[in-house]
Amino acid sequence: MKVHLERIEKEIFKYIPALMGCWAIQLLMGITVRNPLTVVLFACIYFLNKWVLGSKYKEKPPVLMLLGWGILPTALSLFITRLVYRMITAQFSSGMFKALAVIIMCCGLFILFSLLYMAVCMLLKRDKFEKKVAEVDDVKYKKATKALENKVFLVTAAICLLGYLPYFLYEFPGIMTADSLVQYQQVVGITGFSNHHPVVHTLLIKLFYRIGVMLTQDKIAGIACYTQFQMVFMCLCNAAAVREIVRIEEHVNLRHVVQAVIFFAFVPFNAVFAVTVWKDVPFAGLTVLFGCLIAEMYTRRDTGVKVTDYILFFVLSVLLMLFRSNAFFAMIPFLVIFVMLFKKQLVPVLVTAILSIAVVVVIKGPVFEAFNVASPDFTESLSVPLQQVARVLVEDGNVSDEELALIDAVIDRTYVKELYAANYADNIKELVRAGHPEVLEANKGQYFGLWFKLFLKNPGLYVKAWYDLTGGYIYPDVAYSVGNVDGIMSNDMGLYASPIIGGRFIKVKEILLKLGDFMPVYGMLFSIGAYFWGLLITLIVAVRKKRNITLHILLLLIVATLLIASPVVDFRYGYAYVLTMPIWIVLALFGKNKESEEKL
Known part of the structure; x- marks a missing residue:
């Protein structure tokens, strides 16, 4: 000691x-x-x-x-x-x-x-x-064993739970924003189910909400029951990540384990997100579990992958694609690349990948139709192109009368300049919804041609519109709040915040979050763009050292979906590659390379 x-x-x-x-x-x-x-x-x-x-x-x-x-x-x-x-x-x-x-x-x-x-x-x-004479490092690392890995897992989960518990008690029954309340309306039957917010997540909320209400006859306790589940689930995911770090390095490097535990348990936005009813939180947890699994499968790709690995691969792949709509478009190319890496295990990996995609397609198609689950409208997927066309109109770009006529068939241009916000796409999407979105959906080819023609005539405005909307995902120095959500948004459904503790903890929480805007280096943890560059740099290192890059590929594909479809720069949208950070750093800097694997 x-x-x-x-x-x-x-x-x-x-x-x-x-x-x-x-x-x-x-x-x-x-x-x-x-x-x-x-x-x-x-x-x-x-x-x-x-x-x-x-x-x-x-x-x-x-x-x-x-x-x-x-x-x-x-x-x-x-x-x-x-x-x-x-x-x-x-x-x-x-x-x-x-x-x-x-x-x-x-x-x-x-x-x-x-x-x-x-x-x-x-x-x-x-x-x-x-x-000075270099001091001998007499700290001996313990070789990883099954028992030691399990001990690391349990200790990490317990520390994370202790770190998150004060936030849960202060935010009791959990943090609920506008998105959370929309899902709650579906849970209690005020509105029908919609996959605008993943219905799988809504059904998960409903399951634990019903358990809580059944036991207490109290809707506040019902919300708290789900929040408790999510908090414990995230603690277990974090523990799995730390255990995977031990497995990658094949010994317990105390420095790396402690750094990872501190990041998971005591960086404040992790605790805030753990008690916030958002789809992005369990999605990030699932990404951590999937990242651990693919790292293990990649290591054993030549020596034999277990049947349980294929089962978990199938389940987690399906859940990732169901818990976020754009994850489907990231997973398809990833699965193709992942299958190509398995030469000796090609058939079972290929079958598992195809089956997972097929199941998701069936669920989102016939199954959702059978249970009257509404799909997100076409307009929802057009955040970036709508912003680009709106930017051309706002800055009086090069547009012909014929092109203006096509635009007028969908929206009332009178309000474009008034509603356009460079870093927020929902205003223009709502303008389209208030107009004639059915015209846009019925003539997709024609309007894609309009978008492309305007791009050729106004490339600079298109690039500016794209960067202003999504640039924060790739450039660190962009201002936005992280973890500053509190309580339950005002509503007429009888949901309200009921904090169990307060006092000094409130000040501690405020200081920890405020330091993200005040302390250098620590502040980078609050920048989603910094994680992108961390991913990119460690990918280059991993490629040069011939190490496992499967997780990097998946996460960069998720980044790509944000860059082409995100309606705003929001830290929680990229939380999946934030939470997996300790794993992808260790994989790139301390993992095995191909030569060392072949010797074994």
Whole structure:
């Protein structure tokens, strides 16, 4: 235990100076915490700190050097902090946050100037400095066994549950937004079932809602019953991810396990999402389970895949395609690629893939029709093209009278400029629904031709419209809130928030979420675009090292569906590749390559 604590202290001493120095520069430059430059700054200061700490003066350091190290950085940091005081505190209304900004600026600049001072001394007097003797790492990793993997699974699930429980008690019976309330109306029979929000998820809510109501005769308890199920399910999915990390590395790397557990259990948006009634949350959990499964199947693709793996592959594939409409379009190319990777197990994998697609097609077709489940309207899938055509109209682009006549047959152009929002497609979709969407649906070929002609005449406006609507999925520095949902949206169905705890926990939750807009590096965890670049970079690393990239392929295909069909940049829509982050990082950086597998 003592060895582990000393190791943790050393790790903190490496990263904290880099974080504080980066934070000070970020405040000084006035850039956001989601700006990619913050990551570059953090890396530069980290390696500078590592270099300085890795060297020592051969003799007793001169008094002048020690005095300069103490006086110069202190004077410079205090002087600059005083100069920029108003600038760094202007964004905060709270006195506590203003004081915190000043402390961070002062400490960060002191660390930065101290490192620079020592770096200059080392360069000017190279002969007086020598490299420290590298310390032997005496931390031994435990080889992974079935019993140890199960222990890691149970401990992770328990820690996640403890981390999420205060959020559940504060948000009791669960967080419900407009989408949640639409599904609730279907659950209690106010409206008929619709697959606009996946009906499989709605039926799951209905199952646990009925159990809760049956036991308590209380609709609030019914919602709480579903929220409890979702919270426990997400804890188990997180635990499966950490267990998979152990399996990939074939030993318990305490550092990686602890980092993953901290991410899952204590990064606040994970807890908020776990108690929010959204389809995106269980979909992300299913993606984690599927990611663990395909990683295991890929490892055993030549030595033999178990029958239970094929069964799980079929079930999870079907659920992923049913829990999100656009996942169907990501899964089809993924399944094709996945089947191609299995040469010795080709027939069973191919049969399982075809069967899963066939079952989904049957469920979404004849089965939904038989049970009167309404499908999403055609307009719902046209977020990006509708925004692009609207952008041409808003900016008076190049449109002929004949093309305007086709547009007029669908919408009233009078309201386009008033309703158009560059980062939100629902306004224009509602304008189409208020007009004549049946004309659009009955003449798909003609209107596709219109869309393509306008693209050829206005390519710049099309690209701008697409980027303004979906660019946040690929560029980190885009502003949106993450995890700031609370309670139950006002409604006339008798649903209301009934918090069991409050007090200090509310302030803790607010601070943890606020730090996502305030603390560099940590703030990147709140940026969906940062995860995309993480995926892309680790994919390149995995390809170069000939490691497993199946999960990367699936997640990038999901990203692609968001880029061509998302109505808004929303963190929860990309939550599947956020929650799987520890797995795809370990697969790329620490997984086996083909050569090592072949030797076995």
